[in-house]
Amino acid sequence: MSNYLELIKSEIPEYETRLPGTKKKVKYRPFLVKEEKILLHAKQHFDKKDQLNAIENVIVSCSNLKDIDNLPLVDVEHMFLELRKNSIGEDVVLNFSCPKTNEKIKKNLDLTDIKIKSQSSKKKIQLSGTKTIELSEYTFKDYKKTFESVKSKFDEIVYLLSKLETPNEVIDCKTLTQKQKNELIENLLPAEYKAIIKESNNVKRYEHVLEYTTEDGKKRSLQIRGLFDFFCLPSAI
Numbered sequence: 001m002s003n004y005l006e007l008i009k010s011e012i013p014e015y016e017t018r019l020p021g022t023k024k025k026v027k028y029r030p031f032l033v034k035e036e037k038i039l040l041h042a043k044q045h046f047d048k049k050d051q052l053n054a055i056e057n058v059i060v061s062c063s064n065l066k067d068i069d070n071l072p073l074v075d076v077e078h079m080f081l082e083l084r085k086n087s088i089g090e091d092v093v094l095n096f097s098c099p100k101t102n103e104k105i106k107k108n109l110d111l112t113d114i115k116i117k118s119q120s121s122k123k124k125i126q127l128s129g130t131k132t133i134e135l136s137e138y139t140f141k142d143y144k145k146t147f148e149s150v151k152s153k154f155d156e157i158v159y160l161l162s163k164l165e166t167p168n169e170v171i172d173c174k175t176l177t178q179k180q181k182n183e184l185i186e187n188l189l190p191a192e193y194k195a196i197i198k199e200s201n202n203v204k205r206y207e208h209v210l211e212y213t214t215e216d217g218k219k220r221s222l223q224i225r226g227l228f229d230f231f232c233l234p235s236a237i
Contacts, residue, residue, distance in 0.1 A: 017082050020029050020116055020204060021072035026079065028063035030087035035061060043231065051231055052144055055080055069141035073227075074116065074204040076140045080230055081206060094210070096222065101214050113231075114208040114224065120149050123162070127192045135200060136162040143227075157196055158185055172213045206230075 016027050026163060031039075036060045042054035059068055059079050068076055092109045124134045150156050158181045161173035173181060185193065207225035214220055224230075 003160060013086075015086055017078070019071070019075040020078055021075040024075075026063050026065055028079070028083065028086075031058050031062050031083055034162070036087070039231070043050050048228065050146065052147075052227070055227060056140070057082065069139065069144075070187050071140050072204070073138050073143050074142055074206065075142075075228065077206045077227055080227060081111060081114060084230065084233060093235070094140040098212075098214055098220060099222075100220060104215050105212055105214075107210060107212050108207075109210060109224070109233075114230075117205050118202045125192075125196050126163075127195070128189060130166050132163075132165045133161070133196060135196075136163065138203070145187040147157065153197060153200070154185065157200055158182055160200065161171070161185075 003163075012029050012032075014027055014029050016025060018025050024078060036093060038054050039058060040180055043049045046054075055076075056068055057063060059076065062083055063079065065071075065079070068079070090111045092111060094107050094109050096105050096107075097103065098105055123136075124132045135157070138165060142159070145158075146159055158178070161176075161181050161184065164171040164184065173184070176184070185196075187198075205225065207223060210222045212220055212222070
C-alpha cells in the first residue's frame with residue numbers, strides 16, 4: 001500500500017516567478033489546506049503583527065526563500081499575490097460596505113488586475129542648491145517594525161532617511177538621533193518637503209482601484225493596496 005502522504009503530494013505543481021524589486025527568480029508551490037488554515041486562523045483571531053507573521057511563515061514554507069526580511073515590500077506583496085492566485089484562484093467575490101452610503105456591495109475582482117503602481121526606483125531627491133536627500137529601501141523588516149509606530153507621512157519619511165549629501169559632505173542619517181532627523185525634515189523648505197513626499201509615493205507597490213456604482217447612480221471606487229488588503233481577500237475554507 002502506498003504512503004498516503006506521498007501519494008497526495010506527488011503531483012503538487014511547482015511554479016517560478018521573478019520578483020519585481022530584486023529581480024530574483026523564486027520557485028514556489030501553492031499553499032495547502034494546512035497553510036490556508038494558518039492564514040484563516042490569524043485573520044480571525046490575531047492582531048496585525050501576528051497576521052504578518054502568518055504571511056511570512058506561509059511564503060517561506062511554500063517557496064525556496066529562506067528569509068524575506070530584507071526583501072523590498074513589493075516583492076513580498078508579489079509573492080503573496082502569486083501564492084493566492086495559484087492556490088485558490090484569480091477570481092474573487094468581494095462583499096463590502098460602501099464607505100459613503102453604507103450600502104452592501106458585491107463585486108467581482110480579478111487578481112490579475114492588481115498591478116504595480118510605479119516602476120520608479122529613484123532614491124535621491126534633489127533639494128535646493130547642491131543638496132540631495134536619499135531615502136532607503138522600504139523592506140519587509142521595516143514594515144513589520146513600523147506599521148504600528150508610523151502614524152503619518154512625516155514619520156515614514158523620517159524613518160526612511162538614509163543620506164544627506166552635498167558635493168563636499170555626506171551625512172549618514174542612521175547616525176542621527178530621532179530628534180535630529182525630525183529637525184532635518186522640519187527645516188526643509190515646503191517645496192523640498194513636497195518633492196520628497198512625491199518621490200516617496202512613487203515607489204513600486206501593488207494596487208488596484210475597484211470601481212462600482214451605488215443605488216443613487218453615482219460611480220465610486222475602492223482602493224485595494226498593501227499586504228493587509230491582500231490578506232483579507234476571501235479564503236477557500
